[in-house]
Amino acid sequence: MRIIKPLCRLLSPAGPSAKLSIFIFHRVLPLADPLLPFEPSAKQFDWMVRFITRTFNVLPLSEAARRLQAGTLPPAAASITFDDGYTNNLLVAWPILKRYGVSATFFIATAFLEGGHMWNDDVITAFRLAQTDELDLDAFGLGRHPLNDVTARVRGYRAVLGKLKYFEHRQRSEIARQIAIRCAVPAASELMMTHQQLRQLASEGAEIGGHTQTHPILENLDDVTALAEIATGKRELEELLDEPVQVFAYPSGIPDRDYSARHSEMVRQAGFIAAVTTRQACATSASGMFQLPRFTPWDRTPLRFALRSLTTLARAN
Ligand SMILES: [Zn+2]
Numbered sequence: 001m002r003i004i005k006p007l008c009r010l011l012s013p014a015g016p017s018a019k020l021s022i023f024i025f026h027r028v029l030p031l032a033d034p035l036l037p038f039e040p041s042a043k044q045f046d047w048m049v050r051f052i053t054r055t056f057n058v059l060p061l062s063e064a065a066r067r068l069q070a071g072t073l074p075p076a077a078a079s080i081t082f083d084d085g086y087t088n089n090l091l092v093a094w095p096i097l098k099r100y101g102v103s104a105t106f107f108i109a110t111a112f113l114e115g116g117h118m119w120n121d122d123v124i125t126a127f128r129l130a131q132t133d134e135l136d137l138d139a140f141g142l143g144r145h146p147l148n149d150v151t152a153r154v155r156g157y158r159a160v161l162g163k164l165k166y167f168e169h170r171q172r173s174e175i176a177r178q179i180a181i182r183c184a185v186p187a188a189s190e191l192m193m194t195h196q197q198l199r200q201l202a203s204e205g206a207e208i209g210g211h212t213q214t215h216p217i218l219e220n221l222d223d224v225t226a227l228a229e230i231a232t233g234k235r236e237l238e239e240l241l242d243e244p245v246q247v248f249a250y251p252s253g254i255p256d257r258d259y260s261a262r263h264s265e266m267v268r269q270a271g272f273i274a275a276v277t278t279r280q281a282c283a284t285s286a287s288g289m290f291q292l293p294r295f296t297p298w299d300r301t302p303l304r305f306a307l308r309s310l311t312t313l314a315r316a317n
Contacts, residue, residue: 044300049080110236254278267290295308
């Protein structure tokens, strides 16, 4: 592992040819959850942050983006980001980040704060609680899913989410709720942060970024609605936090499928200085401030995690 740090500095030198590694997380779980195999536990997140802070120079995303553009990044620059606004970001991830002395950027979809939860969590919880051997969702055009073990349940909800995320927002939420009701999922949840919790996170030094209001696939919206989603999400966060919100993450974030160049222009018009995607790569000065790629470190051993960080840096972008 000792070779990793000098290699990172070699692949990502300071100045104009610097690269910026932007890590994406969603939740950090108090304990590992077999139904959420791609979300790290607190213990795993602890070694991930230890590796990141020992290997990289971690900066808040707005500062990193500005310095990428100005050609003044330090060597092996990185930012840590979280999407969606889960309560465990404040309760589980933030204390670990603080312990290692680094900040992070949290992208918040404002409609789900204050006791709400996203449609995808209705579906995941339905697959968790379902008491039958099979979940028949043919009525929604979403197929039949065996539930005999955890692996089948994970495979089932991933297939459903992959299709459902492209449905129109209201229809998507309605179908997800109906699936949830069928499996006796309670309507109330504390999955997402309250306004007070988000204010606390910001007041302790976290950077807060925009992620629209209702997390739509922007490409599926007409332009007026897309701009309203982007701009209203920003305004609601700024009113809540009483500070400017400078960076944005495209919901779902795959270029030319989930959003396109016209949305990048809307993000710029709304007053953001930079935006991040989910294209798996490192950012360079050629990336463009409104299409900064990120990558998901889903590896669950320190060596593999380190190698993925390194190979992402080494790849041509
Ligand atoms: Zn998201």
